[in-house]
Amino acid sequence: MTTKWWKESVVYQIYPRSFQDSNGDGIGDLRGIISRLDYLKELGVDVVWLSPVYKSPNDDNGYDISDYQDIMDEFGTLADWEELLAEMHARGIRMVMDLVVNHSSDEHAWFVESRKSKDNPYRDFYIWRPGKDGREPNNWESFFSGSAWQYDEATDEYYLHLFSRKQPDLNWENPALRNKIYEMMRWWLDKGIDGFRMDVITMLSKTPGLPDAPVIGDKPYHWGGQYFIHGPRLDEYLSEMHREVLSRGDILTVGEAVMATTEHAIDLTNEETGHLNMLFQFEHMDLDRDPHSMSAKWALKRWDLLDLKQVMTRWQRNLEGKGWNSLYLSNHDQPRSVSRFGDDGYHRVASAKLLGTFLHMLQGTPYIYQGEEIGMTNVRFPSIDDYRDIETLNMYREFVHDRGIDPATVMAGIHAKSRDNARTPVQWDDGPNAGFTTGKPWIGVNANYPEINVRAALVDPNSVFHYYKKLIRLRKENPVIVHGRYDLLLEAHTEIYAFTRTHGDDRLLAILNFTANQPVFALPSGIAYSGTELMISNFEVDAAEDIALLTLRPYEARVYRLT
Template sequence: MNKNWWKESVVYQIYPGSFYDSNGDGIGDLKGIIEKLDYLKDLGIDVIWLSPVYHSPNDDNGYDISHYQKIMDEFGSMEDWDELLHEIHHRGMKLVMDLVVNHTSDEHEWFEEARKSKDNPYRDYYIWRSGKNGKEPNNWRSSFGGSAWQYDENTDEYYLHLFSKKQPDLNWENPKLREEIYRMMRWWLDKGIDGFRMDVINLISKVPGLPDGPQKAGKTYASGSKFYRNGPRIHEFLQEMNKEVLSQYDIMTVGEMPGVDVEEAKKYTDYRRNELQMVFTFEHMGLDAGKDGKWDLKPLALPDLKENLSKWQTGLHGTGWNSLYWNNHDQPRIVSRFGNDQKYRVESAKMLATCLHMLQGTPYIYQGEEIGMTNIHFDAIEDYRDIETRNIYHEKVIEGNEDHHSVMESIYAKSRDNTRTPFQWNDQLAAGFTTGEPWIKVNPNYEEVNAEKAVNDENSIYHYYRKLIQLRKQHPIIVYGDYQLILPDHDQIFAYIRTYEKEKLLVITNFSEKPVAFQLPENEEFTPKELLIINYEKELEYNLRNLTLKPYEARVYLGI
C-alpha cells in the first residue's frame, strides 16, 4: 500500500461563520481563526478544511458563490486570508479549501450575463430549458424542496437548480466552463493551498435529455437523482480535472458524493485511475432515517452501522482510501445522534471517537466535536437560519398541515443548524464566541460544555481526542492495518481487529447505556500486550474471554 501524508493526517473542519468572531459583529471571521490556530495545533491537527469563505450573498451559508477569487466581506479580506495561510503553514499545518463547482450563486457574473439573452456567450455556462405545457421542463425536486427549476421571465426559459433557486447548476458539458473552473483552481493552488474538499462533485454530470424522475402518488415533484448522481461523464470530467490541475500539485482531494456506493467509490479513489483520493460517503448517515428520508426518524440499529462501515473498510482496502467522519456542517452532532448527550455525554463522545479513529482512513473532526458539543433545541422555527430547515417546516407545517411538534422533533434531530451554532469557547457571554449579538443563537449548555473547561480538565473529551491523534502518529497499524469485524450481529458491541505486519489491534466499543459482557470469539487469536486507550479510569483487565464493559465504554488493545 502506498504511504501518503494525507493518509496519515487528521483533518479539522472549520465552519468560519461560527468559529470565532474577532471584531464583535456576531459573525466568525478569518482573523478569529488566526487567533485560535494554537488551539488546533495543540489538539494535534494536521490539516484544516475551511468551509467556503468566498464572496457570496449567503443564501446557503456561503455555498452559493458569487465570486470565486474574492473573500466574503463578513469574513475579512484577501490580505486576511493570505495571513491565515501563512500562519497555518508556519505552525506546520496545511489548508484545504472548499470547492463548490456544481453550481454558483445567481449573483455570479457568469449567471448575470447568462440570463440577459439566449445568445449571450455565458448562456451555455448553465442549464436552460423551455417549459413543457406551461410547466417546468421535468418533475425533478430540489434538495431544498419544491421544483428544481426556476422560470426566468426575461428569456422565457427555466434554469436548473438542484439546491436553492439562488444556486443555478453549472453546465459541465461546456468545455469553456470547465477551463474557467480549472483556471480558478490553479489560481488558488498557486497561492499555496494544500487541496480541495469538493462539494457535491458527483452531481456535475447529468443524463442527456434530463428525463422525469419516478413519480410517487400524491407528490408534485420527484427525485431525479438517478439522472444526476454519478452521471455518464463524471469519471471523464474528474480525470480531465486531475490531468489539467490536480496532478500538478502535491495536494489532498476529497469529494462529497451523495448516493455513491463502494463499487462506484473504488472508481473515484483508485490511485491508478487518476481521479480523487477520497470520497465522503453518505450511507452511514442515512441509517437512522425511515423510508421517507432524512426527516423520517428511526432508531439506529447497531448491526446496520457495523455492516455498512465494514463494507467500506474492506471494499476500499488496497484500492482507494476512506474518509472517516461522524459530523460536518450538514450533519447533526454525533453525541446527540448515536450517543447519549445527557447522563453519558463524556463517555459516549469518547466511545464514538474511538470507534471512528481506529478505522482505516483519514479522520475528520468537525469544530466542537472534540469538546462534545450537542444538538440545539430552538423553540421557534424563526430561530433557525438554515434554508433547508426552514423550507421543510414550511412544506410540512404551513403547506401540509402536519403537527408542529412532531415536525420540530425531526428538526431537533436532523437540522443542519445543530452543528452551526457558535463554537463554545468559555462560560462567558455568548460562549466567548463574540462580544456582539451572534448571527445564530448559542447553545445554552455552554457554561458546562466549552473549550476552556475541556482544556483544563485532563479527563475531558478534548484530551481524549488529543490522545487518539497521538496514537495515530505513533502506530502505523492504525493508519495502514487491514480490518476485520467481529461479533457482527451483536446489538450493543462494535468490535473489530486491525492487522499490520506482526501486530494486531483490538477495538471494543459499547454503543449502549447498559453494562454488557464482551467475549472474544474462540476462533480469534489475540494476545494483548498493552491497553492503548480506555475512556474510563484505566483498568489492567486483559481477560478478553470474559470482560464486562461499562455504559459506552471503549477499549483499544495492542497485541499479537
C-alpha cells in the same frame, strides 16, 4: 498500499461563520480563526478544511458563490486569508479549501450575463430549458423543497437549480465553463493551498434529455437523483480535472459523493486509475432515515448497530488496497454526532469518547468537525424563528403550511436533523455568548455552553478534548492504525462493536459498547495472544484484567495491542 501524507493526517473542519468572531459583528471571520490556531496546534490536527469563505450573498451560508477568487466581506479580506494560510503553515497545519462547482450564486458575473439573452456568450454556462406544457421542463425536486427549476421572464425560459433558486447549476457540458473552473483551481493552488474538498462533486453530469423522475405519491415534484448523480460523463469530467489541475501537486482531494457505493469509490479513488484521494459517502449517515417516508431525512427512525457494522465493514473491506476511506460522523450538514450516535445527556462524555475511538481506529483519514472534540450537542431552539438554515426553513414551510403537518412533529424532526445543530457557535468559554462574539451572534448559542466549553475542557485532564488529543497522537505513532487490515468480530452482537486492525506483526483490538447497558464481551476463540497492552480507554481499567471475558460499562471503549 502506498504511504501518503493525507492518509496519515487528521483533518479538522472549520465552519467560519460559527468558529470565532474577531470584530463583534456576531459572525465568525478569518481573523477569529487566526486567533485560535494555537488551539488547533495543541489538539494535534494536521489539516484544516475551511468551509467556503468566498464572496457570496449567503443564501446558503456561503455555498452560493458570487466570486470564486475573492473573500466574503463578513469574513475579511484576501490579505486576511493569506495571513491565515501563512500562520497555519507556520504551525505545520495544511489548508484544504471548499470547491463548489456544481452551482454558483445567481449573483455571479457568469449568471448575470447568462440570463440577459439566449445568445449571450455565457448563456451556456448554465442549464436553461424552455417550459413544457405550461410547466417546468421536468418534474425534478430541489434538495431544498419545491421545483428544481426557476422561471426567468427575461428570456422566457427556466434554469436548473438542484439546491436554492439562488444556486443555478453550472453546465459542465460546456468546455469553456470547465476551463474557467480549472483556471480558478490552479489560481488557488498557486497561492499555496493543500487541496480541495469538493461539494456534491458527483452531481456534475446530468443525463442527456433531463428526463422526468418517476412519480411517487401525489407531490408535484419528485426525486430525480438517478438522472443527475454519478451521471454518464462524470468520469470524463473528473479525469479532465485531474489531468488539468489535480495531478500538478501533492494535494488532498475529497469529493462529497451522494449515493456513492464502494464500487464508485474504488473507481474514483484508486491510486493508479482514479481521480481523487477519497470520498465522503453517506450510507452510515442514512441509517436513521426512513426510506419509506416521503420526507426521508426528517422522519425519525432509530439507527441500528448491526446496520452500522454492516455498512462500515463493507466500506473498510471493499476499499482495502483499492481505494481510501474518509472517516466522519458529523460535519456542517449533519447533526452533532454525540446526539445522533451516542447519548448527549448523562453519558455524554463517555459516549463522545467512544465515538472518537470508533472513528479514529478505522482505516482511512479521520475528519473532526469543530466542537466535536469537546462533545458539543444538538440544540433545541423552541421556535422556527430561531433557525437560519434555508433547508430547514423551506422544509418547515412546506410541511406545516402546505401539507398541514403538526408543527410539534415537524420541530421534533428539526431538533434531531437540522443542519443548524452543527452551526451554533463554538463554545469557547462560559462567558457571554460562549466567548464566540462580543456582539449578537448570527445564530443562537447552545444553552449548555456554561458546562460544555473549550476552557473547561482544557483544564480537565479527563475531558473529551484530551481524549481526542491522545487518539490523534496514537494515530501518528502507530502505523497499524493508519494502514492495518480491518476485521470485524462479534458480527451479530447488538450492543458491542469490536474489530481488529493488523499490520504485519502489529495487531490491535478495539472493543466498543454502543449502549447504556453493561454487556459482556467474550473474545472469540480464534483470536490468539500471549499478552496485552492497553492503548486507550475512556474509563479507568485494570491493566491486568483478562480480556477473554469483560463486563463493559455504559459506552465503554477500549483499544488493546495484542502480543
